[in-house]
Amino acid sequence: MSLVWRSVWGDEAMMTRVRPIASGQLSYDSELIWGLSFVHNWFGNGDGAHVAQPHPVNHFFYGCGGSHYSDDNPEQLVLLDSSPAPERFVREIDRFERYEEEEAALAKILGLRRCAYEGGVWTSEADYLLPRIEDAMVSYHALWDKYDNDLFVYYVSTGGEENGKALGFTQSAFNLDTPKYRALNTILSNPKASVSAGYLAPCIIPAADYSVNSTAWEHPAPGAEISSGGAQFDQWREWKGYLFRVGAAGDYDISLQYNSTSGSVIEIMVDGRVIAKESLGGTNSPLYRVRLEPGLHGLRVYKINDGYFMLNSVSIE
8 A cells, every 4th residue: 555655656755745654552562573674674675685675664654543542530540750749640551651662672673653543531420520631631742752652643622531431622512621632731741751761772681571573462561570681582583672772972882692502593573674684693693883863762683594593681781
């Protein structure tokens, strides 16, 4: 479909006027993970010579992401961070942010923008006018900005009742003085929350602290039991993705530390661009120099054959 649009609108309009989005469901990322991996492997010749003119994933898509529905449940809400704040400045930690990080990382490693084609904060019909709803929505959106995300389409303006819950910003088009509308005005009238996700370079990222991986049902972001130590690569076409930030534009050196290698061939990708593809040996990779702009970036380590190795860490200097 993306190629059809490109044939009609031309190269110059793609990713500017025409922005194809690969969409899925928040926390059910198998379609996106497997589908976008196929695009890279086949149309980008990621695992072989399949097409005469290979292109990266971001040649076909501007962004990716699932729907973004969050919940207002006072019994499950906790502080947004460790700073002093009223309890109503909240988010569902662990359960929600792990999905947030996973989808943001999937977009970043492929050089895409993370988008939500629809989303919003569910509330009970009885509670949607309570002040805490405004605070919860602002806090959820700050979490969205934390991961340098792009377009968020809020659903729905009016009504939206379902099973005793409400999604709408108001229950009547004649009443715009509601918590959700006030939250939207707050979001629009203030600068975006700062991007603070990922490791800040220079850094050493423990291999086990990956943000997204080829096993779609694993969600190892905040709240996961294992976030330090190594990560084994023992499955065919297995990969893991990591988030990191740089504070200034410049050249950065990336390297891998590993052991127990057994015939592994890997590909390293940064922001959708393959920077290395080689067989492993020893315990340290060469230094791969990349030019990076300030902000959040994604790195993927991809084992493209049936070998084995234990990745210990990723260094960025």
